[in-house]
Amino acid sequence: MKRWIYILLLPLLAACESEIHYSGEQTDPCxxxxxxxxxxxxxxxxxINRSYSIVDASKNSPEELKNVSIDLSVSxxxxxxxxxxxxxxxxxxxxxxxxxxxDTLRIVVSHPGYPAxxxxxxxxxxFEPTIETIVKDTDRNGHMEYRLSVALPDYPYPDIMVGIHSxxxxxxxxxxxxxxxxxxxxxxxxTTVTKLxxxxxxxxxxxxxxxxxxxxxxxGAHYSTDDGYLFFNTGYPTGKKTQFTLCTGVRSKRKTxxxxxxxxxDSIVVDYEVRSKTxxxxxxxxxxYISRQNAFSYASxxxxxxxxxxxxxxxxxxxxxxSLTHTKIVIKDKE
Amino acid sequence: xxxxxxxxxxxxxxxVTLYEGNFPARFAGRLSSIIDVRQKDGDAYGYHGSxxxxxxSTKLSVEGPIYWTKEDWRRFRNKExxxxxxxxxxxxxxTLYDLLALPVTTALSxxxxxxxxxxxxxxxxxxxxxxxxxxxxxxxxxxxSFYMGDDVVYNRIRNxxxxxxxxxxxxxMRYNWGNIFGAVQYExxxxxxxxxxxxxxxxRYKYKLKLKxxxxxxxxxxxxxxxxxxxxxxxxDLTAQTHFEWRPNARNEVHFGAHYxxxxxxxxxxxxxxxxxVGQLDTTISVGGTVHTHEAGVxxxxxxxxxTWFKGNAGLHAGLYHTEGKTYYSFExxxxxxxxxHKDVALKASYAYMTxxxxxxxxxxxxMPTDLWVPVTATVPPMRSMQVAAGIxxxxxxxxxxxxEGYYKKMLNLLEYKxxxxxxxxxxxxxxxxxxxxxxxxVQLLAKRTVxxxxxxxxxxxxxxxxxxxxPGQELNFGKPFHAKYDREHDLSVTLQYKIxxxxxxxxxxxxxxxxxxxxxxxxxxxWLYGEIKQPGKGAVTEVNYVSERNNFKMPDYHRLDxxxxxxxxxxxxxxxxxxxxxxxxxxxxxxxxxxxxxREGKLYKFSLLPILPSLSYTFKF
Numbered sequence: 001m002k003r004w005i006y007i008l009l010l011p012l013l014a015a016c017e018s019e020i021h022y023s024g025e026q027t028d029p030c031x032x033x034x035x036x037x038x039x040x041x042x043x044x045x046x047x048i049n050r051s052y053s054i055v056d057a058s059k060n061s062p063e064e065l066k067n068v069s070i071d072l073s074v075s076x077x078x079x080x081x082x083x084x085x086x087x088x089x090x091x092x093x094x095x096x097x098x099x100x101x102x103d104t105l106r107i108v109v110s111h112p113g114y115p116a117x118x119x120x121x122x123x124x125x126x127f128e129p130t131i132e133t134i135v136k137d138t139d140r141n142g143h144m145e146y147r148l149s150v151a152l153p154d155y156p157y158p159d160i161m162v163g164i165h166s167x168x169x170x171x172x173x174x175x176x177x178x179x180x181x182x183x184x185x186x187x188x189x190x191t192t193v194t195k196l197x198x199x200x201x202x203x204x205x206x207x208x209x210x211x212x213x214x215x216x217x218x219x220g221a222h223y224s225t226d227d228g229y230l231f232f233n234t235g236y237p238t239g240k241k242t243q244f245t246l247c248t249g250v251r252s253k254r255k256t257x258x259x260x261x262x263x264x265x266d267s268i269v270v271d272y273e274v275r276s277k278t279x280x281x282x283x284x285x286x287x288x289y290i291s292r293q294n295a296f297s298y299a300s301x302x303x304x305x306x307x308x309x310x311x312x313x314x315x316x317x318x319x320x321x322x323s324l325t326h327t328k329i330v331i332k333d334k335e
Numbered sequence: 336x337x338x339x340x341x342x343x344x345x346x347x348x349x350x351v352t353l354y355e356g357n358f359p360a361r362f363a364g365r366l367s368s369i370i371d372v373r374q375k376d377g378d379a380y381g382y383h384g385s386x387x388x389x390x391x392s393t394k395l396s397v398e399g400p401i402y403w404t405k406e407d408w409r410r411f412r413n414k415e416x417x418x419x420x421x422x423x424x425x426x427x428x429x430t431l432y433d434l435l436a437l438p439v440t441t442a443l444s445x446x447x448x449x450x451x452x453x454x455x456x457x458x459x460x461x462x463x464x465x466x467x468x469x470x471x472x473x474x475x476x477x478x479x480s481f482y483m484g485d486d487v488v489y490n491r492i493r494n495x496x497x498x499x500x501x502x503x504x505x506x507x508m509r510y511n512w513g514n515i516f517g518a519v520q521y522e523x524x525x526x527x528x529x530x531x532x533x534x535x536x537x538x539r540y541k542y543k544l545k546l547k548x549x550x551x552x553x554x555x556x557x558x559x560x561x562x563x564x565x566x567x568x569x570x571x572d573l574t575a576q577t578h579f580e581w582r583p584n585a586r587n588e589v590h591f592g593a594h595y596x597x598x599x600x601x602x603x604x605x606x607x608x609x610x611x612x613v614g615q616l617d618t619t620i621s622v623g624g625t626v627h628t629h630e631a632g633v634x635x636x637x638x639x640x641x642x643t644w645f646k647g648n649a650g651l652h653a654g655l656y657h658t659e660g661k662t663y664y665s666f667e668x669x670x671x672x673x674x675x676x677h678k679d680v681a682l683k684a685s686y687a688y689m690t691x692x693x694x695x696x697x698x699x700x701x702x703m704p705t706d707l708w709v710p711v712t713a714t715v716p717p718m719r720s721m722q723v724a725a726g727i728x729x730x731x732x733x734x735x736x737x738x739x740e741g742y743y744k745k746m747l748n749l750l751e752y753k754x755x756x757x758x759x760x761x762x763x764x765x766x767x768x769x770x771x772x773x774x775x776x777x778v779q780l781l782a783k784r785t786v787x788x789x790x791x792x793x794x795x796x797x798x799x800x801x802x803x804x805x806x807p808g809q810e811l812n813f814g815k816p817f818h819a820k821y822d823r824e825h826d827l828s829v830t831l832q833y834k835i836x837x838x839x840x841x842x843x844x845x846x847x848x849x850x851x852x853x854x855x856x857x858x859x860x861x862x863w864l865y866g867e868i869k870q871p872g873k874g875a876v877t878e879v880n881y882v883s884e885r886n887n888f889k890m891p892d893y894h895r896l897d898x899x900x901x902x903x904x905x906x907x908x909x910x911x912x913x914x915x916x917x918x919x920x921x922x923x924x925x926x927x928x929x930x931x932x933x934x935r936e937g938k939l940y941k942f943s944l945l946p947i948l949p950s951l952s953y954t955f956k957f
Contacts, residue, residue, distance in 0.1 A: 017454050018927050020891060020939040026857040026883060034864040051860040054880065057937025089863070281813060285754075286865040290877060292755035306699055307854045307882045308755045310862070311813060318860050318881055 022055050029053055029060060031068075031109050031117040033319040036279075038326075039101035039123050046070060046091040048109055051318050061113060065089075068111050074123075075104040101125035107321060117317025124323045127162065127274045128153055131329060132241070134268075139219075144248040146268060151241050159277035162236055163229030166246045168198035169266045176259025186258075196263075200224070200247030207232055207242050221245070229273055246270075268331040279322035281311040346385060346396035347426040347464035349373045355779075356724035356742060357671030357685035360636035360650025361578065361590050366691045366720040366746060374480060376468040377422030382957070387428075389917075389952025390435065394428030401467075420471070426464045432948065433457030456490035458944050474524040485513030488930070490942065504550040512542040530580045536573075540708065543567040570693075570708055571599040588638040590650075593631070598693075600626040600710040602764055626710050628658040630692055636669065644675040656692045659713040665690035679730040683740070684723075691718040694750040696768065697820050699854040699886055709750070709764055716770070720746045726779075738781045746773040751804060751811055754885075769811055771804030773819060791831035791842075797824065812885045820886055823849040837903070844897045850890030855932065856880035857888070891929055891941065895922040913956040921948040 202223030382399035400419030462484030636650025726740030777798025866875030899919030
């Protein structure tokens with residue numbers, strides 16, 4: 001009887017694992033393109049690689065990716081690759097002319113074993129705000145601060161993110177007693193000069209987004225994290241004026257009975273970063289991907305998280321061609 | 336049990352009504368279609384039941400009268416027909432397949448991998464239905480009902496270590512979900528035109544998932560030798576409801592009533608354990624705590640039939656939902672029309688506005704089938720839907736009914752997990768979700784025959800179900816539309832029964848459905864640009880498991896064929912006894928439909944639960 005039961009049950013087989021031969025989309029490896037063009041630059045670093053199939057390893061070629069062909073063009077101007085210096089996966093492209101601002105850059109990468117990958121991106125023109133006034137003041141703690149009034153330029157490009165970051169370069173001079181290390185007695189006068197940086201920037205006029213900053217209850221304003229940017233809210237306020245306050249974190253001078261410290265602001269560097277929508281989506285998705293990648297998997301060892309999507313704008317391939325501009329304005333203290 | 340058994344135990348059920356459109360106003364609280372199940376009361380005159388013993392499952396059902404006086408018992412024993420005031424029904428069933436198949440599947444798994452990897456798994460479920468009914472008079476009846484059921488899926492994989500076979504690694508998974516339900520109902524008839532039903536009920540749903548991995552080879556290393564993650568949640572509902580049915584005249588049938596439910600949600604309790612030679616982490620987290628909510632509603636509907644060729648149903652359900660200091664309101668109009676331009680042709684149209692105060696969160700990863708029920712809160716609004724449907728039915732000689740129906744449904748305030756969210760993490764689920772919209776549309780064709788020797792139906796549905804989460808800060812899939820997890824484009828089911836003679840009956844069922852959707856990375860590449868932005872010149876790369884869009888992966892299509900033959904053998908001594916032999920084959924051509932899908936070592940695998948399953952059962956009915 002037992003034998004018959006098991007014979008009847010045999011067809012159950014190992015009611016468990018079996019391989020699937022998936023033939024849907026994205027089963028074949030493709031080319032990967034990554035580049036970050038800047039308007040006015042006559043060179044471009046282009047990272048070219050290929051992807052690997054996770055679900056069908058037989059499609060992954062073990063051979064090195066060689067003889068890749070790159071074709072570069074811009075919508076209105078004459079810009080082509082003059083030379084391609086290859087270092088590993090990185091193609092250092094020398095261009096015939098600087099990349100024209102306001103044009104659409106198109107890169108096509110071809111290789112016999114893969115479909116041609118195409119990436120297109122609008123090249124953001126430089127962002128040139130005008131700093132109208134700089135007022136030097138002190139905050140409630142007596143620290144030096146600079147209030148900038150900035151006229152925002154007409155920049156009619158949709159879905160951009162405009163951010164501001166600043167560094168205040170300060171020279172600190174300490175004059176005070178020089179102590180003997182062993183006896184701790186004063187044996188002379190010491191003068192020490194140190195270079196400092198102040199990185200705080202905040203705004204009270206409500207134009208800033210909360211994407212990379214915090215709200216400071218002390219100042220009643222949004223301010224940037226240590227090396228981050230303050231970003232404008234959605235909808236770039238073309239033509240408006242806005243005010244920023246740069247924090248130094250130091251007083252101009254401080255004197256005690258035996259010592260004195262002076263701080264002199266050497267220069268202020270104001271850095272504007274304008275990000276295209278592509279760049280913003282890519283960067284946010286990568287930051288999210290990296291921060292969550294191993295947050296839980298190690299603890300549980302199991303794939304229970306929602307998969308993370310990394311932004312991609314390459315057709316028939318993977319990677320990113322994104323546009324970014326940087327504008328740095330250096331202000332000397334005496335200005 | 337994946338189509339092998341009905342969700343409802345037929346031995347306990349009196350009738351089932353399905354509403355796919357034209358939802359009466361008395362039904363509320365869900366956006367989906369409605370199944371109205373009525374339990375049997377039990378035979379007031381005699382004892383009946385059935386016992387089924389089979390390879391795959393066993394079930395028992397008994398019903399009958401309860402006599403309270405010795406006189407009634409005496410008369411019953413004298414084989415007089417005595418109608419009892421109290422009746423009972425008890426039905427229970429349990430699958431046996433997992434117990435019997437375990438040694439076979441273990442042996443076969445080992446032989447396939449030369450002993451290096453042994454994978455065993457199984458599924459079982461059980462349920463119990465009980466009902467006690469007391470009829471006071473022709474106008475008054477009191478009943479108490481009980482239901483308990485659980486489904487369990489488990490899997491165990493033992494892998495020999497390539498270096499030291501004596502220190503294998505184990506992966507275990509156990510996943511179970513179930514309900515307990517109890518209700519007391521009182522029915523009263525005021526007169527021939529007015530009836531009322533009042534009930535109080537309590538229902539508890541519980542869900543539990545546990546995963547464990549042990550790796551003895553990693554002893555004396557900093558790496559974990561044991562990792563375990565568990566998760567459970569439950570919902571408890573206490574409901575009071577009153578319903579009236581009034582027929583003021585021959586043309587109108589009016590339903591009105593009210594209901595109140597006190598919900599208790601405990602959606603997130605996680606347990607994590609990591610053991611390593613360097614230390615241990617063992618923690619239980621109840622995130623979000625326990626949430627109590629109140630739901631109440633009133634409704635009024637009228638079915639108006641002024642003539643034979645027209646019937647209309649209109650109603651309104653007004654409700655409120657109070658949670659965490661916030662109250663949501665809903666006003667849900669319902670309209671349904673039916674025209675009979677010809678005695679064999681019916682035209683139907685309906686509109687319904689629905690509100691649902693509980694969300695189902697589904698993990699879009701295809702590696703685990705996990706759904707979590709969470710409440711509407713002060714920050715998570717209720718779902719709302721608007722559905723329009725229209726159709727035509729044609730009756731052929733009272734033998735075959737053909738129908739075509741189309742629908743469109745728009746849904747608002749749907750909930751999905753954010754990208755990267757883990758429902759087993761230590762974060763409140765409300766911070767892990769985003770809110771968006773969805774829409775669904777489709778056409779259903781149905782042909783059915785309920786008379787004659789050959790009966791059954793053929794139903795085909797073509798449909799699309801999409802989602803879009805594009806509100807600022809609530810984006811998924813970068814704001815672009817994507818397929819819903821349960822977007823199944825084609826759904827076909829064919830069920831046929833043929834009564835050969837009084838003794839023999841054969842039946843077959845074929846089902847086909849497009850695979851459901853999930854999110855699965857299919858390609859991997861090295862990203863350089865982000866590393867260059869953060870640390871210029873260092874050449875840092877990040878390995879990216881690329882996903883093109885949410886729910887990019889379509890599971891393999893689901894289909895199977897079941898055949899059965901039933902033989903009725905009347906008992907020679909007892910006319911009311913019946914012996915039934917049933918031979919059936921579930922999944923005749925052994926289609927390995929996927930339950931889980933996961934990549935491993937450059938290949939894609941599926942875990943299936945039920946291949947071909949022959950079954951032999953004997954039923955004794957009395």
